[in-house]
Amino acid sequence: xxxxxxxxxxxxxxxxxxxxxxxxxxxxxxxxxxxxxxxxxxxxxxxxxxxxxxxxxxxxxxxxxxxxxxxxxxxxxxxxxxxxxxxxxxxxxxxxxxxxxxxxxxxxxxxxxxxxxxxxxxxxxxxxxxxxxxxxxxxxxxxxxxxxxxxxxxxxxxxxxxxxxxxxxxxxxxxxxxxxxxxxxxxxxxxxxxxxxxxxxxxxxxxxxxxxxxxxxxxxxxxxxxxxxxxxxxxxxxxxxxxxxxxxxxxxxx
Amino acid sequence: xxxxxxxxxxxxxxxxxxxxxxxxxxxxxxxxxxxxxxxxxxxxxxxxxxxxxxxxxxxxxxxxxxxxxxxxxxxxxxxxxxxxxxxxxxxxxxxxxxxxxxxxxxxxxxxxxxxxxxxxxxxxxxxxxxxxxxxxxxxxxxxxxxxxxxxxxxxxxxxxxxxxxxxxxxxxxxxxxxxxxxxxxxxxxxxxxxxxxxxxxxxxxxxxxxxxxxxxxxxxxxxxxxxxxxxxxxxxxxxxxxxxxxxxxxxxxxxxxxxxxxxxxxxxxxxxxxxxxxxxxxxxxxxxxxxxxxxxxxxxxxxxxxxxxxxxxxxxxxxxxxxxxxxxxxxxxxxxxxxxxxxxxxxxxxxxxxxxxxxxxxxxxxxxxxxxxxxxxxxxxxxxxxxxxxxxxxxxxxxxxxxxxxxxxxxxxxxxxxxxxxxxxxxxxxxxxxxxxxxxxxxxxxxxxxxxxxxxxxxxxxxxxxxxxxxxxxxxxxxxxxxxxxxxxxxxxxxxxxxxxxxxxxxxxxxxxxxxxxxxxxxxxxxxxxxxx
Numbered sequence: 001x002x003x004x005x006x007x008x009x010x011x012x013x014x015x016x017x018x019x020x021x022x023x024x025x026x027x028x029x030x031x032x033x034x035x036x037x038x039x040x041x042x043x044x045x046x047x048x049x050x051x052x053x054x055x056x057x058x059x060x061x062x063x064x065x066x067x068x069x070x071x072x073x074x075x076x077x078x079x080x081x082x083x084x085x086x087x088x089x090x091x092x093x094x095x096x097x098x099x100x101x102x103x104x105x106x107x108x109x110x111x112x113x114x115x116x117x118x119x120x121x122x123x124x125x126x127x128x129x130x131x132x133x134x135x136x137x138x139x140x141x142x143x144x145x146x147x148x149x150x151x152x153x154x155x156x157x158x159x160x161x162x163x164x165x166x167x168x169x170x171x172x173x174x175x176x177x178x179x180x181x182x183x184x185x186x187x188x189x190x191x192x193x194x195x196x197x198x199x200x201x202x203x204x205x206x207x208x209x210x211x212x213x214x215x216x217x218x219x220x221x222x223x224x225x226x227x228x229x230x231x232x233x234x235x236x237x238x239x240x241x242x243x244x245x246x247x248x249x250x251x252x253x254x
Numbered sequence: 255x256x257x258x259x260x261x262x263x264x265x266x267x268x269x270x271x272x273x274x275x276x277x278x279x280x281x282x283x284x285x286x287x288x289x290x291x292x293x294x295x296x297x298x299x300x301x302x303x304x305x306x307x308x309x310x311x312x313x314x315x316x317x318x319x320x321x322x323x324x325x326x327x328x329x330x331x332x333x334x335x336x337x338x339x340x341x342x343x344x345x346x347x348x349x350x351x352x353x354x355x356x357x358x359x360x361x362x363x364x365x366x367x368x369x370x371x372x373x374x375x376x377x378x379x380x381x382x383x384x385x386x387x388x389x390x391x392x393x394x395x396x397x398x399x400x401x402x403x404x405x406x407x408x409x410x411x412x413x414x415x416x417x418x419x420x421x422x423x424x425x426x427x428x429x430x431x432x433x434x435x436x437x438x439x440x441x442x443x444x445x446x447x448x449x450x451x452x453x454x455x456x457x458x459x460x461x462x463x464x465x466x467x468x469x470x471x472x473x474x475x476x477x478x479x480x481x482x483x484x485x486x487x488x489x490x491x492x493x494x495x496x497x498x499x500x501x502x503x504x505x506x507x508x509x510x511x512x513x514x515x516x517x518x519x520x521x522x523x524x525x526x527x528x529x530x531x532x533x534x535x536x537x538x539x540x541x542x543x544x545x546x547x548x549x550x551x552x553x554x555x556x557x558x559x560x561x562x563x564x565x566x567x568x569x570x571x572x573x574x575x576x577x578x579x580x581x582x583x584x585x586x587x588x589x590x591x592x593x594x595x596x597x598x599x600x601x602x603x604x605x606x607x608x609x610x611x612x613x614x615x616x617x618x619x620x621x622x623x624x625x626x627x628x629x630x631x632x633x634x635x636x637x638x639x640x641x642x643x644x645x646x647x648x649x650x651x652x653x654x655x656x657x658x659x660x661x662x663x664x665x666x667x668x669x670x671x672x673x674x675x676x677x678x679x680x681x682x683x684x685x686x687x688x689x690x691x692x693x694x695x696x697x698x699x700x701x702x703x704x705x706x707x708x709x710x711x712x713x714x715x716x717x718x719x720x721x722x723x724x725x726x727x728x729x730x731x732x733x734x735x736x737x738x739x740x741x742x743x744x745x746x747x748x749x750x751x752x753x754x755x756x757x758x759x760x761x762x763x764x765x766x767x768x769x770x771x772x773x774x775x776x777x778x779x780x781x782x783x784x785x786x787x
Contacts, residue, residue, distance in 0.1 A: 048680055054680055120674055232688055
């Protein structure tokens with residue numbers, strides 16, 4: 001094992017040294033080309049061949065994570081672990097391949113910024129067509145938003161924390177909202193915690209001490225409290241104007 | 255057999271008694287071979303694909319109908335709680351299994367991109383493993399191989415068709431079916447109809463015509479090509495109409511039925527006014543000539559990437575009191591269609607989940623796209639999302655209950671397109687907002703949902719039904735499920751560690767019924783304990 005690691009370190013050494021010596025310079029074209037080929041095989045279907053977004057995957061040329069990445073230090077983590085919650089599988093890739101992928105993505109990011117005809121994808125400026133007053137009215141009226149949210153409470157400064165497309169997606173459905181679950185044990189005792197897992201057969205929570213516990217669903221009674229699911233009901237009720245107006249209003253909460 | 259008869263023909267008449275003796279001996283030999291179920295393997299006679307015996311699954315859909323329904327009844331709603339693992343096979347690959355295995359002569363053949371395996375269907379041990387060299391072309395998934403006599407047909411990510419010797423995985427020939435340099439790739443399992451190997455292509459990132467090609471199984475020569483869209487450069491015409499899922503076949507009508515994909519540019523429809531035939535269509539073609547008989551378009555002028563490639567399922571049954579030869583599709587755009595497959599006329603069009611992009615249904619049974627729901631610079635809220643209300647995962651039709659069972663995904667998304675996105679390839683952006691997996695059991699004559707079974711946050715597994723009244727599929731957390739087909743109630747489950755993204759198959763060997771499912775890089779064979787059978 002240690003021999004293998006040592007061999008790997010040695011093999012990578014000339015490359016790392018070359019990178020260190022030219023850290024400000026663009027990576028060699030051959031590295032970018034290899035990254036492009038790899039991206040074309042395994043990533044392009046979801047993220048687009050130019051990394052500007054494709055079927056289901058986001059635009060990586062406008063990604064904050066990609067922008068803050070240095071030679072694959074952040075990209076590598078995402079590629080190797082995937083993002084199962086968003087449907088991205090993990091990939092088996094070598095460190096060298098991560099460097100190549102990162103080189104290609106950084107080059108694509110630069111290209112997108114300087115592209116004639118303007119940037120593709122969704123810019124913050126694209127999401128300014130709504131009417132603030134109409135949005136506020138919807139928030140406090142037909143949308144029913146104010147029954148759970150407050151512009152001076154949980155939503156105070158929300159538009160400073162999130163912006164543009166990310167804010168709009170979060171407004172329509174907050175994917176990372178946590179549900180709580182109360183399980184009534186056979187003894188009659190109630191336990192409440194954060195819902196950590198749920199399928200037809202198992203319900204799992206993170207209890208108040210931070211431990212994971214689970215039960216077969218057919219042996220306990222349980223109640224899930226998931227207030228964010230109210231967003232799903234709204235999806236079938238919004239007009240496009242409602243969405244744009246609400247977005248205009250939410251963007252004022254800063 | 256043929257050799258033996260020839261010997262007898264040459265025996266002189268005077269040896270009549272001996273002839274009888276030889277005949278009797280031959281019969282005994284034949285019967286003893288049958289009893290041990292071990293005739294010399296002969297490969298796959300293509301005529302058996304229409305009516306496969308219980309010990310085979312000789313094509314992607316199992317038979318030509320695409321119903322994914324088996325006559326096997328050993329595993330029943332009563333004994334299914336005892337179902338357990340017979341064996342598992344580990345591919346050792348990171349790629350997810352999305353293929354349907356073929357079963358011929360006791361051997362399973364299945365794939366992930368660049369890889370084909372032959373394994374023993376009784377024990378799960380490997381017989382051979384073929385790997386294709388590294389290549390360009392998207393490695394997004396692979397649906398499996400096709401078989402004709404002793405040859406397998408395997409499509410590569412760079413859109414080559416390879417004929418392999420089924421005995422050992424050795425390459426016989428390798429031909430190009432589309433040019434990867436232009437932006438094509440391929441993932442599909444070919445359809446064998448007599449002496450035609452019918453192959454399709456993928457490619458959404460370039461403005462390219464989709465097409466079907468019929469290949470001679472012996473020589474690899476192209477017999478015909480059918481183009482889904484007009485030649486490139488035709489003014490105001492769409493390109494696209496990719497043919498990336500395996501079609502179905504009606505031997506009596508001698509027609510293949512195939513779904514075609516979305517037009518390109520994908521999200522921007524401005525440069526391609528009109529219906530954009532034959533994209534997002536179901537087409538009926540003559541397999542001998544490639545000539546179009548009829549076409550029906552589930553999504554005229556699509557701007558949401560809703561390929562109409564989902565299995566065109568062939569059902570012969572009553573509709574409105576009349577016996578009909580029908581074709582049914584739960585389309586990615588959210589609508590369930592029933593057609594008369596003799597002429598393509600529509601019998602029923604109804605949504606099977608939330609849809610908000612159509613103004614209604616026209617007199618031909620096609621949804622009318624709402625221009626206000628085309629992707630726009632400030633976004634349009636659309637149901638379903640781009641992955642659709644269903645997708646490549648196979649549905650199943652159960653004749654006894656009259657249920658069309660589909661793994662659906664009610665979903666919402668926002669679609670964007672602006673001038674800067676251009677008119678080439680994707681030409682816009684879309685983002686899923688929310689979705690969940692639900693198995694829907696649709697009554698085919700009314701389109702009503704008889705029961706729904708929640709599958710969790712997403713849906714990727716196909717469906718199999720059996721004559722004993724069982725429905726097999728998978729949920730989003732990696733459980734394989736056996737449900738009561740009449741009610742949707744869960745009767746059995748087993749966790750496999752990762753969600754299933756393929757469609758189950760079943761077969762019987764040595765009087766034991768197996769259900770085979772793949773999740774992650776592992777193929778699982780489920781059967782009853784031998785003591786219970």
